[in-house]
Amino acid sequence: MNERTGLRARKKERTHRAISDAAISLFLAHGYDRVPVADVAAAAEVSKPTLFRYFPAKEDLVLHRIADHQGEWARVVRGRAPGESPLTALRRHFHHGLRERDPVTGLNDDPEVLAFHALVYSTPALVARLARYSTADQDALTEALHEAAAAAPYDMAPRLAAAQLVTVHQVLARENWRKVMDGRSAEEVHPEAVADADRAFDLLGDGLAGRFG
Incomplete structure (x- = not known):
């Protein structure tokens, strides 16, 4: 793995973690069904298309932790x-x-x-x-x-x-x-x-x- 590939992988991992952490924090505070995906994307400072590239379904925002x-x-x-x-x-x-x-x-x-x-x-x-x-x-x-x-x-x-x-x-x-x-x-x-x-x-x-x- 070259340096550029390594940096890209680490950036993806940070984005993945930031989205998940934002989602779970919001779900715990307000309830899973009351938090739209758009709010998760806003909290993680990413677009909805970006969020869905990392997590294809809303359930994945939570359950990836046991994947x-x-x-x-x-x-x-x-x-x-x-x-x-x-x-x-x-x-x-x-x-x-x-x-x-x-x-x-x-x-x-x-x-x-x-x-x-x-x-x-x-x-x-x-x-x-x-x-x-x-x-x-x-x-x-x-x-x-x-x-x-x-x-x-x-x-x-x-x-x-x-x-x-x-x-x-x-x-x-x-x-x-x-x-x-x-x-x-x-x-x-x-x-x-x-x-x-x-x-x-x-x-x-x-x-x-x-x-x-």
């Missing part, structure tokens, strides 16, 4: 250690997320993170977009599990397993988030979150261990 996690569990399955089962790798990865207070586990009590989660889960348009993300995650995990098990083309086991795993992840994260939103610290909730995760993966293992455990 890096798209397909994450499929990547964990494909990148697991030699001899490690998919279920073991996913359990290990979720425990790591809990230790690191990864917001996607729900176990993070930073006020900004809590406000962001509250914004997302109280806004129907964002919840609907999250459902699309979930479907994409499930499809990606299905493919990874299909490869891991060397399954036949029409074997339903990988898809059924992926649906269960993605749903369990969502349930665990929402339960952790609910406890933290009730005023408990992430440190206090952590042992319960670990125990809940182990219970969930043990239950999954009862049915999935033969193929993916």
Whole structure:
């Protein structure tokens, strides 16, 4: 990468961040549905066409913050250690997320993170977009599990397993988030979150261990 290309990339990253920060600040202050995209563009000092070059839809102004996690569990399955089962790798990865207070586990009590989660889960348009993300995650995990098990083309086991795993992840994260939103610290909730995760993966293992455990 030459110097000019590097400067251009950094400028794009700064613009991307400025637009997103302006959007989330306005949404938190006034509500997602009450803030038009034109106001976000004005606050970020860019034109609407420029804003849409960076964020094709209004929902993307918020949800791009979790876009890096798209397909994450499929990547964990494909990148697991030699001899490690998919279920073991996913359990290990979720425990790591809990230790690191990864917001996607729900176990993070930073006020900004809590406000962001509250914004997302109280806004129907964002919840609907999250459902699309979930479907994409499930499809990606299905493919990874299909490869891991060397399954036949029409074997339903990988898809059924992926649906269960993605749903369990969502349930665990929402339960952790609910406890933290009730005023408990992430440190206090952590042992319960670990125990809940182990219970969930043990239950999954009862049915999935033969193929993916």
